[in-house]
Amino acid sequence: MSSIFWPCDVAKSGFCYGWDHPTLCVAGVLEAEEDSHAEALLQRVARSAETQALIEICGAPRVLGRCVLSPFARSSYPQPDVDMFCGSSRAHSTTYIYYHRHDVHSLRFYALDSDGTRLFELQDEVLRWSLKHDFSHTTSLRSASNTWQILVNQWNSAKFLEQFIEHEQRGQTIDTQEHSARFKETSNFTAKFHCTIDAIESSTNLFWRVASFVFVYSREFSIAGMHCIMYQDLISSLHQVQQIESRARKLRRLLRGVQPVPNGDMRLKSSQYIEFYNTLWIILNDLIIGIALRQFLRQDRQAFLHLFKLVFEDKAVHEIRQILLWLDSWPAGLKLNTELSRFYSHSFMGLIALWNRGFRTVIPLIPILLGALELGSAFGVTMALAMVCDIICVFMAHVQLCYLVSVTVYGHLLRLAASLWNLFRGRRHNVLRNRTDPWDYDVDQLLLGTILFTLIAYLFPTVLVYYILFATMRVSIILVYASLETALAFMNYFPLFALMLRVKDPRRSPGGIYMRVELTNGGHGVDVFVESHPLPFAVTFSQYVELWKRLAMHYHPFRLVWYVVSGRVLDTIPRTYACSTTR
Amino acid sequence: MQRTRPLPDCHPELSVIEWPNFREYRVENWRLARDGSGNVVRGATSWGWIDLCLPLVISFIWPRFRDSTVSCAFAVLVVGFSIYCRCTQVLHESVLVFPAYGIQLETHRGYPLLKPLFVSRRFIHASLLEDFVINEGLRRWNVRYYLAAVHGSSTDKIALDVAFENILPYFPVLLEVYQGVQEFMFYNHMDNRHTCI
Numbered sequence: 001m002s003s004i005f006w007p008c009d010v011a012k013s014g015f016c017y018g019w020d021h022p023t024l025c026v027a028g029v030l031e032a033e034e035d036s037h038a039e040a041l042l043q044r045v046a047r048s049a050e051t052q053a054l055i056e057i058c059g060a061p062r063v064l065g066r067c068v069l070s071p072f073a074r075s076s077y078p079q080p081d082v083d084m085f086c087g088s089s090r091a092h093s094t095t096y097i098y099y100h101r102h103d104v105h106s107l108r109f110y111a112l113d114s115d116g117t118r119l120f121e122l123q124d125e126v127l128r129w130s131l132k133h134d135f136s137h138t139t140s141l142r143s144a145s146n147t148w149q150i151l152v153n154q155w156n157s158a159k160f161l162e163q164f165i166e167h168e169q170r171g172q173t174i175d176t177q178e179h180s181a182r183f184k185e186t187s188n189f190t191a192k193f194h195c196t197i198d199a200i201e202s203s204t205n206l207f208w209r210v211a212s213f214v215f216v217y218s219r220e221f222s223i224a225g226m227h228c229i230m231y232q233d234l235i236s237s238l239h240q241v242q243q244i245e246s247r248a249r250k251l252r253r254l255l256r257g258v259q260p261v262p263n264g265d266m267r268l269k270s271s272q273y274i275e276f277y278n279t280l281w282i283i284l285n286d287l288i289i290g291i292a293l294r295q296f297l298r299q300d301r302q303a304f305l306h307l308f309k310l311v312f313e314d315k316a317v318h319e320i321r322q323i324l325l326w327l328d329s330w331p332a333g334l335k336l337n338t339e340l341s342r343f344y345s346h347s348f349m350g351l352i353a354l355w356n357r358g359f360r361t362v363i364p365l366i367p368i369l370l371g372a373l374e375l376g377s378a379f380g381v382t383m384a385l386a387m388v389c390d391i392i393c394v395f396m397a398h399v400q401l402c403y404l405v406s407v408t409v410y411g412h413l414l415r416l417a418a419s420l421w422n423l424f425r426g427r428r429h430n431v432l433r434n435r436t437d438p439w440d441y442d443v444d445q446l447l448l449g450t451i452l453f454t455l456i457a458y459l460f461p462t463v464l465v466y467y468i469l470f471a472t473m474r475v476s477i478i479l480v481y482a483s484l485e486t487a488l489a490f491m492n493y494f495p496l497f498a499l500m501l502r503v504k505d506p507r508r509s510p511g512g513i514y515m516r517v518e519l520t521n522g523g524h525g526v527d528v529f530v531e532s533h534p535l536p537f538a539v540t541f542s543q544y545v546e547l548w549k550r551l552a553m554h555y556h557p558f559r560l561v562w563y564v565v566s567g568r569v570l571d572t573i574p575r576t577y578a579c580s581t582t583r
Numbered sequence: 584m585q586r587t588r589p590l591p592d593c594h595p596e597l598s599v600i601e602w603p604n605f606r607e608y609r610v611e612n613w614r615l616a617r618d619g620s621g622n623v624v625r626g627a628t629s630w631g632w633i634d635l636c637l638p639l640v641i642s643f644i645w646p647r648f649r650d651s652t653v654s655c656a657f658a659v660l661v662v663g664f665s666i667y668c669r670c671t672q673v674l675h676e677s678v679l680v681f682p683a684y685g686i687q688l689e690t691h692r693g694y695p696l697l698k699p700l701f702v703s704r705r706f707i708h709a710s711l712l713e714d715f716v717i718n719e720g721l722r723r724w725n726v727r728y729y730l731a732a733v734h735g736s737s738t739d740k741i742a743l744d745v746a747f748e749n750i751l752p753y754f755p756v757l758l759e760v761y762q763g764v765q766e767f768m769f770y771n772h773m774d775n776r777h778t779c780i
Binding site (some may be wrong): 003023095096112113127128131134148149462512513515516517522524525526528 | 584601602604605642657679681683684687704705706708709710711714733736737741
């Protein structure tokens with residue numbers, strides 16, 4: 001015995017209409033005198049222009065039968081006695097599965113599945129083959145796989161169909177013009193939507209206009225302004241510019257507005273709506289927190305300046321100099337090569353002194369820098385974070401330089417040691433085949449190799465010690481970068497609106513259906529409802545997971561340690577890598 | 584509504600409930616002891632000895648740690664955690680079979696003496712459902728049988744969903760449910776009734 005899908009808010013008698021393919025699904029109840037009137041109305045509806053999109057996704061509606069609502073309702077939900085015109089004749093009690101008819105403008109809908117995958121998909125191929133060759137497996141009843149999608153579309157469009165039919169029924173008696181005007185798409189949400197866009201576009205606020213103009217075209221300006229192409233890469237690797245670009249992209253998407261969507265596609269409409277408001281909320285939140293930060297910076301400006309001047313020069317310059325001096329004079333009793341060690345420490349100290357001189361000339365400009373930071377934070381805390389990233393990059397330039405020098409030397413030494421190792425084993429690296437082949441070396445080659453080996457063996461500890469110093473400093477700076485970038489990604493992409501929507505109205509972001517079984521008041525019967533699961537968290541935070549994977553892959557501790565040990569250069573996430581994640 | 588227990592001697596925790604729309608195979612979270620003595624082994628208990636020890640322990644250590652906020656927070660956390668554990672025990676799990684529409688796997692959790700507080704449901708509609716099988720698998724140090732619904736997903740990958748995932752009843756129960764579901768879902772089209780969708 002099969003069930004009828006009945007809308008749970010319909011409780012009147014008359015002719016019921018709906019769809020009978022793939023299964024009996026009642027969309028509403030018409031009050032008419034005879035079934036021929038109802039038939040004629042349905043046919044007129046099926047031919048009209050507004051319902052063509054609906055018919056495409058659901059199928060043509062027709063009159064299904066007559067229903068009478070019994071006055072002694074045992075449960076609070078309708079259980080009419082239905083007499084169907086089509087299908088096999090039914091015995092008494094038919095069973096009902098109730099579904100909610102959602103208003104078209106309420107942006108609620110049913111969806112068959114979320115886009116994310118659930119649970120484990122183990123050895124897909126193995127399962128398929130075992131299913132195919134299982135002789136005891138009965139022929140599966142997988143008919144056309146979109147029958148359930150059609151059913152879901154029918155549930156989503158039932159209310160619209162009813163409204164249209166009632167409009168047509170009334171339109172028979174009254175002048176059609178004023179009714180068609182009333183039937184235009186006006187609603188709370190879409191009206192607010194277009195209002196916001198109109199407000200943004202036609203805003204007379206000069207600041208907003210200028211700011212949006214600047215943001216939207218800043219990239220072109222910054223590139224056009226730099227005449228030298230060589231600086232293009234340098235400029236675009238600045239976090240600040242990346243942040244401006246990301247913001248510009250978001251704003252551009254906002255200003256472009258929303259394309260009108262045909263009536264049936266509730267999912268597209270809803271996702272556009274959610275994305276629009278999510279972006280808006282992120283930007284507004286950003287601005288609010290940024291302005292609060294700006295106030296904080298402004299109030300404690302003198303303290304910050306003082307702290308900065310005091311701490312920075314002491315730590316970044318004098319400390320390093322102390323450590324270099326310590327390394328030069330037998331650190332912890334370790335005997336290093338005197339000449340090389342002296343040369344190293346003197347040249348590094350020279351580099352740092354050079355940088356220090358530059359820093360001293362820049363010191364008077366630090367208040368301006370702080371002012372720029374405040375201005376940046378007025379545009380959002382993400383701007384402030386990006387600026388801090390760039391400031392760190394500039395102020396730690398001396399460490400970066402020293403690190404580059406020491407990592408180059410260390411890397412070369414390691415590679416030399418590797419090839420000498422091959423030499424003493426009697427092997428040679430074959431470049432054509434990319435492998436090591438046995439090879440006979442001449443005596444003079446072996447002699448040269450021995451000399452080089454003694455050089456390396458005596459110089460390696462010295463180089464290693466200086467490399468360790470600068471590598472640890474570089475790793476700590478990289479970790480600071482990592483945390484700042486994580487914070488930046490957190491602020492840029494947090495799906496706050498989607499989360500709040502999930503709490504407020506889970507039916508607007510559905511991720512699958514289920515049947516809810518409720519015992520009736522009497523306790524003898526049961527009502528079955530079709531409800532939606534809200535979208536799972538994994539799907540809402542899917543962008544985060546993606547971003548986190550990239551960050552973790554790049555800043556993974558094992559990877560960092562391996563790079564340090566093998567003498568490769570540590571760097572931040574290269575621009576092309578991060579570009580594909582910023583949307 | 585009609586409720587029967589198909590295996591009353593060895594596995595009375597399985598009950599089959601016939602509703603007009605669907606059929607429910609319910610397995611409750613208790614079983615008879617497997618040594619034949621007839622004792623009931625409960626999976627979800629309403630109280631245990633640890634619930635009596637906890638207030639005792641807290642009353643002993645309370646005077647010492649009353650002032651420090653960290654220990655207070657820790658004690659509150661421990662009490663909260665034990666209440667949470669007690670209130671999310673699995674009461675019963677079921678497989679609802681809607682002929683021609685699909686199957687739904689449910690887990691009801693709550694406090695054993697009250698109505699279920701949390702229900703998690705998973706509906707697999709008939710056009711996605713490929714097969715409903717009994718598989719053998721390794722669980723901790725044992726080999727267990729489990730019921731699995733093989734279904735496709737929107738991304739055209741095949742996945743398994745385990746029925747009675749937390750209780751994992753023994754084979755006779757699984758066989759009973761398996762035969763029932765196969766009969767309802769996969770043999771329906773042989774009768775001349777409304778076609779499956």
